[in-house]
Amino acid sequence: MNMVAVKSSNITHVGFDPATKTLGVTFSSGQTYHYANVTQEQHDKMIAAESIGQHFFANFRNNKDHPFTKQEK
Numbered sequence: 001m002n003m004v005a006v007k008s009s010n011i012t013h014v015g016f017d018p019a020t021k022t023l024g025v026t027f028s029s030g031q032t033y034h035y036a037n038v039t040q041e042q043h044d045k046m047i048a049a050e051s052i053g054q055h056f057f058a059n060f061r062n063n064k065d066h067p068f069t070k071q072e073k
Contacts, residue, residue, distance in 0.1 A: 003032075010053040016043040023066070025056065032071040035060050 001024045003015035015024035016038065023038040023046075042059070049055035060066050 001034075006047070006052050008052040011056060014043075014047065014052070016040070023060065024071075025060075030073070032073075033068045034071060035066040035068045037066055 001015040001017045001022065003013040003024055003026060005012060006014050010028055011025055012028055012030075013024070013026040013032075016022070017024070018040055021036065021038050023035040023043055024032060025035065026032040038060075046052060046055045046059070
């Protein structure tokens with residue numbers, strides 16, 4: 001998954017794999033998580049949001065529709 005740098009106080013990089021519908025998020029802690037069942041439109045809305053972090057926390061964090069896996073460094 002290609003991760004791109006984003007401007008956010010909590011998130012440093014975001015990536016998306018349309019083949020697996022997986023959203024990748026790297027936090028300022030350096031830890032990366034993958035979130036499942038994400039559409040291209042959902043990814044695009046997050047990237048275009050005025051606040052990527054607020055959008056992420058409102059739409060993906062603790063959302064049972066988007067289970068996550070912690071990635072090993």
